Amino acid sequence: MLSRCERSDRGDGLACAEAEIHQQTDGECPALEGERTESIRPRLLVAVDGIGNSEALVRAAQRLAEGRRAPWTVAFVDLGATGPAQRARVERAFLLAERLGGDTVSLRGTDPVAEILAFSRARGITTLVLGRSRRRPLAVLIGRTLSQRLLREGGELEITFVPSRARGGPVALAKDRVLWQARDYLIAIGAVAFTLALALLVHPWLPLANLSPLFLAGVLWAAVRTGTGPALLAAGLSALAYDFFLEPRYFLVVHDASGLLTIGFFLFMVVVGGQLAGRLRRQLQALRATNAQTQGLLDLSRRLAPLTETASVQRETVAALARHLRLPTLLLAPGETDDRLSLIAASDPRLELDAHVLEAVAWCYSQRQHCGIQSQKWAELPWRLIPLLQEPACFGVIGIGYAGKPPPTAIELAALDVLVGQATLAMARTCLTDRLEQARLGEETERLRSALLSSVSHDLRTPLASIIGAASSLRTLGDQLSAQDREELLDALLSEGERLDRYIQNLLDMTRLGHSTLTLQRDWVGIDDLIGSAQRRLRELLRGLTVVRRIDPDLPLLHVQPALMEQALVNVLDNAAKFSPPGGAIEIAVRRDGSDLLLRVCDQGAGIPAAERERVFDMFFTGDGGDRDTQGSGLGLAICAAIASAHGGGVTAEPGADGQGTCIALRLPLQAEPDHRAPPA
């Protein structure tokens, strides 16, 4: 084991440095020998306090880390009592660290030693780099300095103390600190003065013993509001003031041993209570700060959790970030096919990006690194650009606009990174969902494609086979056939041709309805007219069947695309005719049902089993009958359902009256006619 310790006391409270380098596993000092084993990957943690020259410390640590080719992190333990000047110092150290390629982390807690050690253990830190900023002779005596405690408790770590070279920093800091603390001492004195005044006021009515809690309360309050020093001052002053009330009164002399004892206890209580109260206060402050950040994170996760589409996640991310940061926010993402970024969402639609910013966005996306304000690249831009990175995918770039606003602090940027990370996770999730959905859709498409192929080959060929058969019979056997047989063959030719026509019509309709861009060309039309023309088109098919029409008089006009609705009726009637027994009756009943028009077409066929009543509207569903000749292509009712839903209506299959046959019920919403008055004469 090799150990080295430098101590250079320059008297400015800064430059004392200690270095103790524990050997690594191979027994050689990596810093001196420039060699290291790979068995433990070295990681450096630099602890800065914002009191000493933290930037010098960061630079020194960076050199050290570079020499060892080790990743390094700069940590600051926020005890909840950080003054603005100290905070600014930490910020500068953090920004410098980011520029030099290090990570930064802000820890919160009451015990810096415990926090640093816990973090080091969690992250596998091998080397701790510290600077010394002030001398605390008393603390050294009782072994309570940070370095002493770290050396004692962090036995497994290599701990390096680095001298801070710059001198200017701490002097300026001392001034800050004096100002900051002077205020606290004034508060402490004020608190005692107030207590004293109160004691004088109530003293005539209160026994002496009851005055001590009053002073105790004052000192505790001072301890809670300030720190240990001011609290001690308050305690001393309070002891003196209390002494005022002891015999002999109004003299600062204590004759009584019990009086001295009281004062002694009093001081002890105050010190202990003040310490406890001070710690509580710091914890509370730290909690508040953490809470604000946690709230933002929670809010974002809660909003993102239920979203299933990438587009809505993108929109919600931008909205939540803009709300949380109160800054203009935007999101750029690549298109589905090309890698070119385009603006997907912006908190303010008036946001405009100049070419410079767009270039930076492209850089951020391609390099997968954040850039813009407070970073190495494009630092002059008023934008902070963060890639939505979830290796190996990059979902785009988030931009936060800081134009006309104070630049973000490193802590804010770290918090922002956490929020963006959350959003990225949500995007990765929806992306996965999308892909699954696409795979499912692909499967469905494949199933439909094969069903379509089998349907086409069957339903096109069957009528064609009959047509070719009938025509060739007539051609070759013409004279040998009886007149009646010839008529029959001719009828077959005609009806099979019409059947083929209907099938092709259905195929065409299916393609058209499947197209999402279908826009209805609605017109006012009477349902009786539509039924009439549907019947006319099916004249040949309906021959031999009885069609009973029961249409309520004075039905309002429908506002539909007439040709499509006629096709829906043709399909329903076609279906009813197919399943009707020879000579059966088909009933068409139309009535008004609330704000809907209800059309029911009932046949006297075999009916549909309850389990299949929903499925008859599925494409290519043809029932389990097996004989596809009478079952049809499985397209007609599917198209009917599609047409009805395109018009805002629906179709259901119900058992017929007396449980015989099937009723197909078509429901269409009625719309108010534009003008109910009689047409202008």
Added chain:
Amino acid sequence: MTQSTAPARILVIDDESQIRRFLRISLKSQGHEVLEAATGAEGLALAATQAPDLIVLDLGLPDADGKAILAELRAWSQVPVIVLTVRNTETEKVRALDGGANDYVTKPFGVQELLARIRGLLRQRGDQAGPAGCFEDGRLRIDLGRRLVARDGVAVRLTRKEYAVLQTLVSHPGRVVTQTQLLRELWGPTHLEDSHYLRIVIGKLRQKLGDDSGEPRYLQTETGVGYRFIGRPAEQAD
């Protein structure tokens, strides 16, 4: 059923040779003379040189848009034209009809349907002098000259619009009249979208004439296109 009208010279413009063959055979059987053209240009040339009495024009020609040929033809000729269209193209049909076609037949069609259309158009040409706007089938009597409509011998009271619609349809017997034509003629060009006016009038007319929309005897709806008066005069009834 297949009673023929006076023989006429009919020009068929269609690129499908099978369709031309089927039309030639059917039309010749009715005593008509048939001219055939496979392209629009050829058709226009024949129309100009041979002076046909009627033209059957396919709207889906390979060399030119059927509507363009129709427009060109209409620039110098008022010869009756029947267009052949496919289903699902209601707007196309209406455009062709409004662009000067006299009637249409949807492919695939039966020959009796085409023959009926041809008869309607040829009769109109020849019967201009006939009983000027008079219809009588034994049940319904419409006398456009005297503005008289009677059902089973009882005068039917029609409003002005009802009468105007009936008059327009009856004066083009068997021929489709588009909804736009009716709306423009009867309500003026500002009411072309107000088709519900027309629906109501037709509904009232059917009621008063005792017609059934399911099996119409007089007023037939051509879905998405317009209306057709299909009444068969007594002397022509089967």
